[in-house]
Amino acid sequence: MLKRLGVWTIFALLLALAVAAAALLWATRPAQPEFRAAILETLAPLPRPEARAAPAASAARAEDGQWTMPLGDHAATRFSALAQINPANVARLRPVFTFDTGIAKGHEAAPLVIGTTMYVVTPFPNIVYALDLTRPDHPLKWAFRPKPLQTAQGVACCDVVNRGAAFADGRIFFNTLDGQTLALDAATGREIWRTKLGNIAIGETITMAPLVAEGRVLVGSSGGEFGVRGWLAALDAGSGALAWKAFSTGPDKDVLIGPGFRPFYASDRGRDLGVTTWQPEGWKIGGGNAWGWISYDPQSHLVFYGTGNPGPWNPDQRPGDNKWTAGVFARDVRTGEARWFYQSSPHDLFDHDDVNESVLLDLPAPGGPRPVLVRPGRTGFMYVMDRLTGQVLSADPYAFVNSMRRVDLKTGRPEFAPEKEPVQGRVTRNICPAAPGGKDWNPSAFSPRTGLLYVPHLNLCMDEGHSEANYIAGTPYLGADARMHAGPGGNRGVLTAWDPVARRAVWRIREDLPLWSGALATGGDLVFYGTMDGLFKAVDARSGRLLWQFRLNSGTIGQPISYRGPDGRQYIAILAGVGGWSGAIVSGALDKGDPTSALGFVNAVRDLPARTDSGGRLYVFALPR
Amino acid sequence: MSSPFRADPPSLPAGRGRGWVRLRKKRRSPFPSPSPRRGEGRERGFGVCDLSPAAEPPHPDPLPLGERGKGAGPSGTAVRRYGPIVALLLIPLLLAACHRETRDYKSDALKASDRGAAFEGNAFHIAQGQRLFGWMNCAGCHSHGGGGMGPPLMDDEWRYGGSMGEIAATILDGRPNGMPSFRSRITEDQAWQLAAFVRALSAQPRQDVLPSRGDEPRNTEPMTLDERKPIRPATPKQDDSSEE
Numbered sequence: 001m002l003k004r005l006g007v008w009t010i011f012a013l014l015l016a017l018a019v020a021a022a023a024l025l026w027a028t029r030p031a032q033p034e035f036r037a038a039i040l041e042t043l044a045p046l047p048r049p050e051a052r053a054a055p056a057a058s059a060a061r062a063e064d065g066q067w068t069m070p071l072g073d074h075a076a077t078r079f080s081a082l083a084q085i086n087p088a089n090v091a092r093l094r095p096v097f098t099f100d101t102g103i104a105k106g107h108e109a110a111p112l113v114i115g116t117t118m119y120v121v122t123p124f125p126n127i128v129y130a131l132d133l134t135r136p137d138h139p140l141k142w143a144f145r146p147k148p149l150q151t152a153q154g155v156a157c158c159d160v161v162n163r164g165a166a167f168a169d170g171r172i173f174f175n176t177l178d179g180q181t182l183a184l185d186a187a188t189g190r191e192i193w194r195t196k197l198g199n200i201a202i203g204e205t206i207t208m209a210p211l212v213a214e215g216r217v218l219v220g221s222s223g224g225e226f227g228v229r230g231w232l233a234a235l236d237a238g239s240g241a242l243a244w245k246a247f248s249t250g251p252d253k254d255v256l257i258g259p260g261f262r263p264f265y266a267s268d269r270g271r272d273l274g275v276t277t278w279q280p281e282g283w284k285i286g287g288g289n290a291w292g293w294i295s296y297d298p299q300s301h302l303v304f305y306g307t308g309n310p311g312p313w314n315p316d317q318r319p320g321d322n323k324w325t326a327g328v329f330a331r332d333v334r335t336g337e338a339r340w341f342y343q344s345s346p347h348d349l350f351d352h353d354d355v356n357e358s359v360l361l362d363l364p365a366p367g368g369p370r371p372v373l374v375r376p377g378r379t380g381f382m383y384v385m386d387r388l389t390g391q392v393l394s395a396d397p398y399a400f401v402n403s404m405r406r407v408d409l410k411t412g413r414p415e416f417a418p419e420k421e422p423v424q425g426r427v428t429r430n431i432c433p434a435a436p437g438g439k440d441w442n443p444s445a446f447s448p449r450t451g452l453l454y455v456p457h458l459n460l461c462m463d464e465g466h467s468e469a470n471y472i473a474g475t476p477y478l479g480a481d482a483r484m485h486a487g488p489g490g491n492r493g494v495l496t497a498w499d500p501v502a503r504r505a506v507w508r509i510r511e512d513l514p515l516w517s518g519a520l521a522t523g524g525d526l527v528f529y530g531t532m533d534g535l536f537k538a539v540d541a542r543s544g545r546l547l548w549q550f551r552l553n554s555g556t557i558g559q560p561i562s563y564r565g566p567d568g569r570q571y572i573a574i575l576a577g578v579g580g581w582s583g584a585i586v587s588g589a590l591d592k593g594d595p596t597s598a599l600g601f602v603n604a605v606r607d608l609p610a611r612t613d614s615g616g617r618l619y620v621f622a623l624p625r
Numbered sequence: 626m627s628s629p630f631r632a633d634p635p636s637l638p639a640g641r642g643r644g645w646v647r648l649r650k651k652r653r654s655p656f657p658s659p660s661p662r663r664g665e666g667r668e669r670g671f672g673v674c675d676l677s678p679a680a681e682p683p684h685p686d687p688l689p690l691g692e693r694g695k696g697a698g699p700s701g702t703a704v705r706r707y708g709p710i711v712a713l714l715l716i717p718l719l720l721a722a723c724h725r726e727t728r729d730y731k732s733d734a735l736k737a738s739d740r741g742a743a744f745e746g747n748a749f750h751i752a753q754g755q756r757l758f759g760w761m762n763c764a765g766c767h768s769h770g771g772g773g774m775g776p777p778l779m780d781d782e783w784r785y786g787g788s789m790g791e792i793a794a795t796i797l798d799g800r801p802n803g804m805p806s807f808r809s810r811i812t813e814d815q816a817w818q819l820a821a822f823v824r825a826l827s828a829q830p831r832q833d834v835l836p837s838r839g840d841e842p843r844n845t846e847p848m849t850l851d852e853r854k855p856i857r858p859a860t861p862k863q864d865d866s867s868e869e
């Protein structure tokens with residue numbers, strides 16, 4: 001009897017245990033991204049007026065209603081002082097015209113407005129359209145087809161994007177995917193010069209938007225996934241002739257490091273570090289491509305830009321600091337000579353290019369405003385640096401980070417979390433942020449009216465395995481196998497309003513999909529951005545409250561702009577057309593059956609094809625008359 | 626994981642110099658010059674058979690650069706007297722070599738070839754194809770079949786046809802929208818092995834010949850769990866080598 005009872009008790013206990021285990025498994029099942037609505041979180045009070053950062057006085061522009069470069073001005077603020085559209089009336093914002101580009105790839109460019117003409121440069125085949133804004137139907141003034149090589153599409157790492165053109169002295173400057181820089185007559189669309197800088201046979205493409213400063217057109221290479229040795233080149237704006245070219249790896253004479261080079265930190269001082277911090281000959285295929293943003297300080301004649309990831313991704317194949325990759329350079333725009341360098345990710349482990357925008361600000365300080373540059377880095381840290389010396393004044397995480405603990409301000413070096421350091425032959429789980437970083441290329445906006453930097457960024461983590469990569473010219477040089485997923489909270493994108501003085505987030509909007517569009521701040525205290533499922537939004541710059549949204553034909557990864565039309569009204573424009581690295585699953589029709597597609601991004605956006613479709617279209621919005 | 630295809634410490638830019646030196650390098654190294662060949666066409670062997678002006682004549686037995694010219698010997702008179710006769714005698718020999726040197730690089734031959742069948746149903750060849758897929762950096766663009774910079778290979782859409790012959794032709798000759806040519810980097814048999822693996826990505830071969838695991842740490846499910854997807858060829862007329 002006792003024995004029988006014992007058996008039944010054990011049986012009942014086992015059953016209860018099994019039920020409990022099943023319940024536990026169900027409760028802790030892998031979280032599927034089910035996060036749909038955007039959630040606003042208020043975290044800190046707005047900075048007081050006297051404790052506000054201000055745009056760099058030396059690089060400021062007078063508001064003339066135009067938009068002449070993708071980042072708005074040389075200080076990279078993406079701020080338009082136009083204030084007709086404001087929180088009170090933005091709900092009445094309506095599209096006034098659209099223009100189809102007829103291209104189904106990712107549209108990352110910002111339209112430009114100069115005088116009464118709008119200029120749009122498309123992804124490959126990099127067509128430039130000029131639209132007449134004086135006529136109510138906005139007809140085409142001219143279109144220019146540069147006819148880049150078809151083969152270039154095969155060596156474009158992350159969709160065949162183009163991030164925009166630049167305007168100066170009556171000319172439109174832009175790059176083509178197959179590595180050319182062109183100058184067009186802005187009035188007629190006539191080609192003035194074209195200079196070939198990249199060689200697609202080794203994977204050297206150009207996707208970035210050029211910057212014009214002191215009569216020089218600055219252009220940087222893409223190809224970090226192909227072992228391309230990166231460079232920044234300066235072309236004469238008048239003739240297209242090469243003025244100087246500074247490589248990101250190799251001997252000092254190639255990197256244009258001379259007696260004027262005074263980096264702040266000791267680890268950046270020494271002879272030919274671009275050779276000695278690599279395995280033998282590794283620098284020749286070492287990456288460091290300058291495919292991101294450039295800003296310019298006219299007072300010091302310095303340009304600031306970042307260098308991309310070292311090649312290959314597998315860090316075990318390239319022992320050393322791998323200089324001068326994954327860092328930021330300050331160079332004299334007249335000679336190209338390097339002034340200082342800071343490496344945010346020495347011996348980069350996670351494809352953390354340092355090419356994001358350098359926003360030039362003046363921070364309030366006891367002895368008068370301090371000239372700084374603020375960089376929301378791929379590492380997930382917000383770097384505030386002295387723009388004359390390269391000293392890191394502060395570095396605070398603005399995204400969820402578990403791969404890096406802190407930045408040692410004495411040595412400038414990051415302290416990586418040892419448990420997240422990848423090892424060849426093993427898959428390392430849950431590395432945050434993932435390869436696209438806390439934030440990728442899409443530029444932030446800074447409003448002097450609130451003193452806040454509006455950062456569109458990501459909340460992604462990844463599992464990554466490493467194996468030995470072979471270098472074959474013109475094919476990817478990676479040795480990595482990544483798979484991304486949403487970070488803590490389940491949302492994949494974030495818009496953070498960051499106070500660079502108090503070094504904290506003031507508010508934050510958690511977006512379901514990765515945020516891959518740029519931000520725009522306006523004098524009407526609005527912030528515009530778009531989502532990858534095609535919602536173009538306006539939020540209150542002070543509180544982050546959603547005030548208006550409009551459904552576009554396709555997800556947007558473009559850069560919104562604001563301009564004053566010939567009729568004196570304020571307009572907002574943006575390109576829709578999902579794609580890029582994040583949207584390649586749609587624009588490239590990739591298969592979500594393989595979670596490592598598009599370098600692992602596909603796994604994080606498996607729901608995207610069901611929520612949007614590809615197709616490039618320009619939208620222009622205005623208030624009703 | 627070391628592989629026999631590992632590139633030597635690369636020396637870029639690719640070696641320049643006398644023509645024959647470059648040609649010889651090309652033959653010796655598996656990864657020679659960074660110029661992917663594209664499109665289809667006829668390419669012939671080097672030398673007198675080659676009508677294109679760019680090619681240089683081959684040296685039958687190339688000597689190291691320094692020794693070149695020494696072998697000719699100092700006795701000029703014998704060379705002067707018998708040289709033309711020897712040269713005339715050599716011409717038929719050279720022309721005879723043309724037959725061997727001329728190779729048909731047109732993809733039609735591959736497409737029509739029925740060699741694919743021997744590779745497709747063979748577990749060994751598929752496994753070899755899988756290793757080549759990693760070594761030749763195919764995975765960099767096509768991932769583990771889902772695509773990225775290049776199109777997916779595990780779905781039912783084939784831009785240039787999904788038969789064994791069409792895939793092998795794509796690998797060897799490249800395609801105009803970015804697929805590089807691998808003819809100078811792998812043998813034709815290796816291309817067939819790669820084609821067999823590519824078809825395995827959409828689970829075309831029998832399940833029992835598919836690789837159950839990869840060679841490298843990876844983030845994907847084993848291929849044996851893949852769902853079979855139909856092949857919709859780009860070309861209306863499909864050769865029969867791929868049918869089961």
